[in-house]
Amino acid sequence: MPLNTRILLDNRPRGEASVSNFRIETVETPPLAEGQVLVRHHYLSLDPYMRGRMNDAKSYAEPQPLGEVMIGGTVGEVVESRHPRYAPGDQVVGMGGWQQYSVVDASQPGALRKVDTTHVPLSHYLGAVGMPGVTAWYGLVKIIDPKPGQTVTVSAASGAVGSAVGALAKARGCRVVGIAGGPDKCAYVKDELGFDDCIDYRQHRDYPSLAKALKQACPHGIDGHFENVGGMVLDAVMLRTNPFARMAVCGMIAGYDGQPLPMANPALILINRLRVEGFIVSEHMEVWPEALAELAELVGSGRFRPRETVAHGIESAPEAFLGLLKGRNFGKQLVKLV
Known part of the structure; x- marks a missing residue:
């Protein structure tokens, strides 16, 4: 069995x-038991939700246990199998974590x-055809439920979730x-993803300034909004919402390091x-x-046409993850492991 390099939350x-x-x-990879498969990971997914799980605090998911492999989605190839549904060479997606190999009980539903x-x-x-894409689909289709001709806005628009929201909304x-x-991300959002417009929030020092830019880009107001960021961005969007607008809240990355995220105008909800x-x-x-x-x-x-930012080698995962939290990635953040 191969040696496995992995990263734990210390x-x-x-x-x-x-x-x-x-x-x-x-560490050494353990031998397979009946019903298990050995997967060699080709790519590891890095996602903002991982930051919340690093805390020992009440949230929608259990905290990442100390001393265990960091949670994370993976795609790779089956290299050994003791399960009848899987054979060496099968390409698979799962939650293998921050490591080069995983031993998976393939009988578990969804494993x-x-x-x-x-x-x-x-x-x-x-990314686009995985958890981030489905996240975009659910928020847009099941919560925002936009109609043709309506205006939909999305924060973190160049990221894995935001870019999929745009593609799905344009298709509707x-x-x-x-x-x-940044200008490069905004150019990608407009020129490659086909958004009608994109606003660079870094050009605005406060939410009234950003709201003014949104008024120009959304002359008929905002009917639906997909929120990934929170903070100033959310405050600006709320000033431009139409009556009965729908807002899907997926993430609040502006507060993932513990900063408070007060809302400037919560009365607008009413x-x-x-x-x-x-x-x-x-x-x-x-x-x-x-x-x-x-x-x-x-x-x-x-x-x-989704874009990816790819770090190389399992050792690069922590730095790449910290860069993701600061918006340094362009599109989906991955770590290539082979």
């Missing part, structure tokens, strides 16, 4: 997360899923306006009769087949 952050919160080790890379690259099953005939950080709904995509497994089918078609047809 201690919990106080304030901002740092490389010192993690520990790397190399592994075979994927077809004929039209969709393997890495996209961690909406005007789509993104909010992203004044505009907003529907504001937070959600966790893992609680809605019933929609995954439908969502993945649409996302795979968008990617396979070339109508959605």
